[in-house]
Amino acid sequence: MANPTAAMLVIGDEILSGRTRDANMYFLAGELTKHGIDLKEVRIVSDDEAAIIAAVTSLSDSFDHVFTSGGIGPTHDDITADCISKAFDVHLDVRDDARALLQAHYDKSGQELNAARLRMARIPDGATLIDNPVSTAPGFTLRNVHVMAGVPSVFQAMVASVLPTLTGGAPLLSQTLRVERGEGDIAPILTAVAEAFDDLSIGCYPFQHNGAFGANVVVRGADGARVDAAMTQLARDLGL
Amino acid sequence: MANPTAAMLVIGDEILSGRTRDANMYFLAGELTKHGIDLKEVRIVSDDEAAIIAAVTSLSDSFDHVFTSGGIGPTHDDITADCISKAFDVHLDVRDDARALLQAHYDKSGQELNAARLRMARIPDGATLIDNPVSTAPGFTLRNVHVMAGVPSVFQAMVASVLPTLTGGAPLLSQTLRVERGEGDIAPILTAVAEAFDDLSIGCYPFQHNGAFGANVVVRGADGARVDAAMTQLARDLGL
Incomplete structure (x- = not known):
């Protein structure tokens, strides 16, 4: 529900x-x-x-x-x-x-x-x-x-x-992966994970730190096992 | 305008x-x-x-x-x-x-x-x-x-x-009076000033500091002379 x-x-x-x-x-x-x-x-x-x-x-x-x-x-x-x-x-x-x-x-x-x-x-x-x-x-x-x-x-x-x-639902779980590469580099990998895990939300939040570009990739969902699986695939495909 | x-x-x-x-x-x-x-x-x-x-x-x-x-x-x-x-x-x-x-x-x-x-x-x-x-x-x-x-x-x-x-208008001017009294004490005075200066906005923003209640009273408007006049009346009526 x-x-x-x-x-x-x-x-x-x-x-x-x-x-x-x-x-x-x-x-x-x-x-x-x-x-x-x-x-x-x-x-x-x-x-x-x-x-x-x-x-x-x-x-x-x-x-x-x-x-x-x-x-x-x-x-x-x-x-x-x-x-x-x-x-x-x-x-x-x-x-x-x-x-x-x-x-x-x-x-x-x-x-x-x-x-x-x-x-x-x-x-x-x-x-x-x-x-x-x-x-x-x-x-x-x-x-x-x-x-x-x-x-x-x-x-x-x-x-x-x-x-x-108030009646709540399943708390939204999230895990974050900090990536020291520009969003534009990692976008194709994120898209593939977002398509494979369409029950989850995959967000990408760029930052600049000491002049270098990076991004926090955040995976959110109610099912902890699915969040774990998406994070595993992300880390593998990003070579981390 | x-x-x-x-x-x-x-x-x-x-x-x-x-x-x-x-x-x-x-x-x-x-x-x-x-x-x-x-x-x-x-x-x-x-x-x-x-x-x-x-x-x-x-x-x-x-x-x-x-x-x-x-x-x-x-x-x-x-x-x-x-x-x-x-x-x-x-x-x-x-x-x-x-x-x-x-x-x-x-x-x-x-x-x-x-x-x-x-x-x-x-x-x-x-x-x-x-x-x-x-x-x-x-x-x-x-x-x-x-x-x-x-x-x-x-x-x-x-x-x-x-x-x-972009075409701007008159910058909004504001002045703030910090009052070390509860909002409920000063409310009648604020109401009187707000009625006398209905071309201005008179806001009251309560705070707690070290357990005591106080409020920042903020007067805003485009006409500096009117803002000054409202602040003068406020300070007088608040006994400051």
Whole structure:
């Protein structure tokens, strides 16, 4: 059976302007691979209602799971919950369970649960909360969309809360062969292996190191014995 | 006048599998911002023909420019040129100008221009070549799509070749205020400034440092005097 599929939606002007380098995509990609869920697409959009709604709707229709990061804090530019609610035509308001979590958190730290912070208790009807052991304000899952924070430590904690609840497939195994020759030299051999092992993915990722060209050849698949066999043939045909 | 808009399409299984951390997006975002072109969306898709064609078509229709990275090398998994040609229904074949560049390059290094390397001379009809001072094999521009390599040093050289040919707008200016208070505390002040300066973008990016919460408040806009005025009001209202 094929693995479940997933997409990620990163919400944030700060990445598109080049101010911040995204860290969450790289983390999620690795975690999903380990869990046997195939990440098929990532989109990054700005803090713009129409863009977020269009992306969520399209990705939710096309993939088994959608993971979002960003835009669920207390400030005016945090509009993700509003957009998800609109995308699915679901009511959004402060929900008692989320408010109770935040009230207890701010009581403990002696801070006020003001109107801005109360925004983080707004949860769409029918959504399930995602636990946030780092800073309390929860994420949520609505249908197949998992809505999480953009701060990397919080995002990672939320992924750890959500992933065990999802059915994974066979983890994708991969082996890498580093070849100190140009891609153009080894291309015919790769093509032959890719044709002989059409159940596997054979990728070739060129690099330059100290002025010399080389490539990492990566063989990926769910069946370890087949990956081993392809690597053996590759090494033999490349004379390694 | 509004700045030109752009999208980026990253093509590569290696990023979706978590094997590689993308570097090109961060680079391009910074260069476009300096050049006054607004990066509005990024998509990352796998080495899959249908996914690439769908993304190119959609982004080309929606934005003034599309920049792609990846999938133009000599190996079997390099299918970007094929997909761009199909997306625009344009003929693709080895083109004399691109072949001459490669022939001269491999003659000089004493390597053979074999069938695999000749794949890199396949250019869609009507496309303009993009200069590659690093490793010769050219990128190309077809309509509003700029097709570039995935290897970061080559990608960066191609961006440097293309950007001066594009009309930019007013570079986006930004100033950042680091605030050692939680987002929830400062949110009402940010909202007031965002309303008073609705021609600017006011972003709030929370962080945790040594267990304390803080936020970077970023004011962006094309008019430096307005950005200054917003920063002055922010600093005053935050008591800084």
